């Protein structure tokens with residue numbers, strides 16, 4: 001079964017008209033390249049699958065217009081794809097994961113906890129109320145001028161924090177773990193970002209630094225930020241597992257947690273989630289990094305999943321529109337809140353996580 005996919009690059013920090021122009025300039029070449037590398041022609045495709053939601057309107061529009069022309073010209077079925085659904089299902093390309101499973105999506109644009117009950121059947125347990133963890137780590141990294149640090153040259157913001165955190169003490173500076181009084185599964189990172197920024201400003205004054213100079217304590221700050229972000233994510237995930245068990249949404253034994261998105265490649269966060277998994281008899285799986293970040297393969301895979309399941313395949317594309325905003329599945333975050341599940345303290349022998 002063959003499926004052509006159109007990837008839409010992530011829009012964080014991209015200027016809309018520029019993004020549209022980039023898409024228009026590249027879409028034909030990328031599609032031709034994908035076809036020639038796989039040695040197939042458009043005629044041989046079973047269907048065309050394209051991201052239609054959520055995302056930046058101008059970019060989604062370029063992909064959709066191009067795809068609709070293609071399916072009309074070649075008389076192919078069309079499969080509209082939800083970007084976050086694609087992230088959630090990618091794991092099934094590499095691992096034999098059966099429904100239902102819990103999925104945690106961590107990236108520069110998203111932070112979502114959901115249950116995948118079927119190819120097109122999701123329960124939303126929680127999501128970020130403000131910014132995403134990848135976005136926050138990037139901003140803190142820039143604010144700390146980590147690109148000037150000798151050990152961080154060429155690293156992205158998130159990777160720079162991870163690298164420096166390895167040589168720092170995560171418990172030397174204390175930040176408040178977000179939303180501790182809310183026993184739900186929503187996330188928040190904006191308040192933490194403000195806390196950290198205030199601490200950086202204070203330290204800069206104390207050390208009498210000029211704009212752009214590195215603080216002496218960058219490693220400890222990076223470690224403390226990473227620790228706090230991780231504790232927040234781990235606690236929400238822990239609660240989600242307990243909630244799903246209580247409501248019999250997931251198997252009582254050996255449930256599966258899939259962690260995906262660009263931030264899922266952070267080894268410290270992974271290890272913390274592994275500890276949560278160990279404590280709750282949950283199998284933790286991360287797709288390989290190249291499938292964790294935004295990619296076209298996952299859109300194609302989602303197309304294949306939908307094609308096999310016979311779900312959401314359009315032969316008449318009239319009325320198909322892109323949707324910049326689109327929730328994933330049915331929002332049951334209120335039920336999670338109602339259950340008011342207190343997460344038991346996980347006390348670890350390794351000092352990585354204590355909450």
Ligand SMILES: *[C@@H]1O[C@H](CO)[C@@H](O)[C@H](O)[C@H]1NC(C)=O
Pocket residue numbers: 150151167
């Ligand atoms: C860079 O990393 C090395 C090895 O981890 C470490 O010994 C060194 O202190 C670090 N340099 C700085 C400026 O932190």
Ligand SMILES: *[C@@H]1O[C@H](CO)[C@@H](O)[C@H](O)[C@H]1NC(C)=O
Pocket residue numbers: 271272274275278
């Ligand atoms: C989780 O448990 C397995 C098996 O008991 C163990 O090998 C592994 O080190 C544990 N992982 C963590 C992060 O504690």
Ligand SMILES: *[C@@H]1O[C@H](CO)[C@@H](O)[C@H](O)[C@H]1NC(C)=O
Pocket residue numbers: 126127128129184186333334337
């Ligand atoms: C979780 O966040 C969503 C918005 O992202 C909101 O609609 C929902 O009410 C929140 N749930 C709780 C329990 O606060």
